Amino acid sequence: MRKTRFAPHMLSALLLAMIPQAHAAIKSIDEFTDKLNHFPGFYAFYSDPASGKIYLDVDKLSQPFLLQHSLPYGVGSNDIGLDRGQLGSTYLVQFERFGDKVMLRALNTYFRASADNSAEQQSVKEAFASSILNGFKVVAEDDDSVLIDYTPYLLSDVHGVSRTLAARKQGSYSLDASRSATYMPRSKAFMKNTELEAVLTFKGSKPGEYVKQATANPYAVTIHQHHSLIELPDENYQPRAFHPQSGYWSIEHKDYSAPLSESMYVRYIPRHRLNKKDPTAKVSEPVEPIVYYLDPGVPEPVKTALLDGARWWDQAFEAAGYKNAFQVKVLPENADPMDIRYNVIQWVHRATRGWSYGASVIDPRTGEIIKGHVTLGSLRVRQDILIAEALAAPFVKGDEVTAHLHAMALDRIRQLSAHEIGHTLGIAHNFSASVKDRASVMDYPHPLVGMNDQGELDISKGYASGMGEWDTQVIKYGYSDFTAVDESQGLAAILAENKSKGLEFISDADARPKGGAHPTAHLWDNGGDPAAELTRVLDIRRKALARFGLNNIKTGEALSQLEEKLVPLYLFHRYQVESAVKLIGGVDYDYEVRGAQTAKGAQVVGKAQQQAALSALLDTLSPEQLMIPESVLALIPPKAYGEYKTRESIKGRTGLTLDAMALPEVAAQHTLSLLLNPQRLNRLAQQGARNHANLNSDDLLNTVYQHVFQPKAESGMATKLAQRVQFLTAYRLAELGSSDKLAPEVQAQLRYYLSQLVEQYSDDSLFGGSSKADAFDTYLADLVAQYLESGQWPQGFKALPMPPGSPI
Known part of the structure; x- marks a missing residue:
């Protein structure tokens, strides 16, 4: 076969001839979009009604802006966590051109160089990876602009829906392009933001329980996904320094230009931009x-309650020197709640009750809040009503209107509205506020109820109203205008004022752990003395249980519905248990920084206070506190036809019928797991060794042993309850004895007490003679003996699960 050879000059001529053809293939933007719908704005876009595509006019290459992903339509399950209105990731991004492609690059904002030296800045930029979020094909261009097809990116799973469903074990899902499309009713462009939306459908297999509960068809999950392209704020915003006692979250980055004598970590508080018209005036608009x-x-009367609670914040802004600085309105009829221009309070429905939360779109460079977005779960108000009806037994005739109980629940909704808005103002939880007369809406409040002289429920103090003292102070720190004065001095004065007022601030990391040590950092508690409050709460619970019955449901309601009202009443003390137990092995401390004053440091809670807490906690393990009244057990039947058990129901071991031992077991297990927490026991061992005046781990273990394994003689159900507590305690001690989280010297103590138990119960059987009455003692001693020999509990046992409590 003859080969044809091209000379180099012939190849060059051929390539030069192809270049005009390539340029001709790229149309001008006007030509390409001649028949498309035009939406001018921050990033103008064009829509093609025929294909459903959206084309973005990129006229700002290599210019940073903010990109926000969100979820306008959710799945509707608290357990899955893909809610209506949920904000996703916020990125500082820019479009960059590479030949016939445009890339969307997310800039790495955490690692920075503040120096003016451009080479130093470039060295940091090159050291840490950025992220190309998507690549786009150029479909048309002009001299100063390129047109890209944004549709594939808009129809991709940027919110991570499929990953979330997989992580929640709800099945394997993937995006189905044939059932996904752009959504033009909520795709708009404005001067400083462009809003784009799509309908996405995820096809899946082996759907989980939560997907089945919430979707029309669990094999096809359809949601909406939203993109907000946001112009960067101007440079007139002044970041405010974070302080660990300020009450705010922190926005952090690492500065590689920092002098060697200074920290590399730079922290700002997140906050909205707010300035006085007249900075010299004491009060200014x-x-x-x-x-x-x-x-x-939002339906009434909840709507009015939410507006009331939201508007409380203006009280705090007034104290900070503003007039009409914080306003709350109803969202206009045609406004899009995902539009970045609106701070929004959304009323979000789910298949089951769940958390509310406040999120924000924040400029990662400065901490400036661009948009606050509050999600309020719609079922929480009903849980408060349920608790109130369980305590009050208000239906004597069966048809009473319980407006006073509903009023308490609405008070909770007011507080909830204020709480979640507080987060979108940049404010963190303060779980020490309850000890200072409920000083903050940023705590988790438990209803403060009592019983009057007539034995009726007193809800007059159920929930606090208005801003707390802490809330006012924290707004002063974050939003006071210091234009006319020295800011650092002004902030220091506010922190000093907090201290003089006796205000504490302790947040999530110190309050949520089960082995937590701070004596005032609690969720869902009341009172300045956790042990005394536990005793008071137990008394209210005892009285309410004694009269629990038909008066707790309306005429026409199935008796089996009493079960769901019994649960929150029986476990009414659960959170005060969590509060009181932190006194044991407790350590009092603040988020201190070094200053002129003597450091407080870490102070061990006094022995007498710990012993009082231990006494109150052990009371929760007594048969008298654990026993469900016979009148209640004899009244509640299995579920009526047409009804079914839910996650709020009691899970027991007696089949369809109410298990009289189930709630006592979960309540006892709750106390024991907190009291016999490895971190708590380890602390006690060290605290006792450091100072003999402190409570030590042997004090605790010996007291628990004496209370549980040497109880007074009982009979009937009291005997069964005492035996269940003994079993749970022995099991817990054995479980800890094999735990790598427990210090070896404390493990030795546990082994000693388990050996004592075997010896005691074996001696009782030996000298008392074997009988049916001794069967449990013999059985338990045998289990413990086998554990001591093998290091493993000899039989499978799993404590019953605690019904859900939070949030209330």
């Missing part, structure tokens, strides 16, 4: 107020 908009879909 703002240049621009902070305005929040309430979901118009």
Whole structure:
């Protein structure tokens, strides 16, 4: 075969001839979009009604802006966590061109160099990876702009829906392009933001329980996904320094230009931009107020309650020197709640009750809050009503209107509205506020109820109203205008004032752990003395249980519904148990920084206070506290036809019928797991060794042993309850004895007490003679003996699960 050879000059001529053809293939933007719908704005876009595609006019290459992903339509399951209105990731991004492609690059904002030296800045930029979020094909261009097809990116799973479903073990899902499309009713462009939305459908297999509960078809999960392209704020915003006692979250980055004598970590508080019109005036209107908009879909009377609670914040802004700085309105009819221009309070429905939360779109460079977005779970108000009806037994005739109980529940909703808005103002939880007369809406409040002289429920103090003292102070720190004065001095004065007022601030990391040590950092508690409050709460619970019965449900309701009202009443003390137990092995401390004053440090809680807490906690293990009244057990039947058990129901071991031992078991297990916590026992061992005046681990173990394994003689159900507590305690001690989380010297103590138990129960059987009455003692001693020999509990046992409690 003859080969044809091209000379180099012939190849060059051929390539030069192809270049005009390539350029001709790229149309101008006007030509390409001639028949498309145009939406001018921050990033103008074009929509093609025929194909459903969206084309973005990129006229700002290599210019950073903010990109926010969100979820306008959710799945509807608290357990899955893909809620309506959920904010996703916020990125600082920019479009960059590479030949015939445009890349969307997310810049790495955590690692920075503040120096003016461009080479130093470049060295940091090259050291830490950025992220190309998507690549786009150029479909048309002009001299100063390129047009890209944004549709594939808009129809991709940027919110991570499939990953979330997999992580929650709800099946394997993937995006189905044939059932996904752009959504034009909520795709709009404005001067400073462009909003784009899509309908996405995820096809899946082996759907989980939660997907089945919430979706029309669990094999096809359809949601909406939203993109907000946001112009960067101007440079007139002044970041405010974070302080660990300020009450705010922190926005952090690492500065590689920091002097060797200074920390590399730079922390700001997140906050909205707010300035006085007249910085020299004691009280001034703002240049621009902070305005929040309430979901118009909220029904009354909840709607009014949410507006009331939200508007409490203006009280705090007034104390900070502003007039009408914080406003709350109803969202206009045609406004999009995902539009970045609106701070929004959304009323979100789910298949089961769940958490509310406040999220924000934050400029990662400065900490400036661009948009606050509150999610309020709609079922929480019903849980408060359920608790109130369980305590009050208000239906004597069966048809009473319980407006006073509903009023307490609405008070809780007011507080909840204020709480979640607080998060979107940049404010963190303060779980020490309850000990200072409920000083903050940023705590988790438990209803403060009592019984009057007539034995009736007193809810007059159920929930606090208005801003707490801490809330006012924290707004002063974050939003006071220091234009006319020295800011650092002004902030220091506010922190000093907090201290003089006796205000404490302890947040999540110190309050949530089961082995937590701080004596005032608690969730869902009341009172300055956790042990005394536990005793008071147990008394209220005892009285309410004694009269629990038909008066707890309305005429026409199935008797089996009493079960769901019994649960929160029986476990009414659960959170005060968590509060009181932190006194044991407790350590009092603040988020201190070095200053002129003597450091407080870490102070061990006094022995007498710990012993009082231990006494109150052991009372929760007594048969008298654990026993469900016979009148209640004899009244509640299995589920009526047409009804079914839910996650709020009691899970027991007696089949369809109510298990009289189930709630006592979970309540006892709750106390024991907290009291015999490895971190708590380890602390006690060390504290006792450091100072003999402190409570030590042997004090605790010996007291528990004496209370549980040497009880007074009981009979009937009291005997069964005492035996169940003994079993749970022995099992817990054995479980800890094999745990790598427990210090070896404490493990030795546990082994000693388990050996004592075997010896005691074996001696009782030996000298008392074997009988049916001794069967449990012999059985338990045998189990413990086998554990001591093998290091493993000889039989499978799993404590019954605690019914859900939080949130209330």
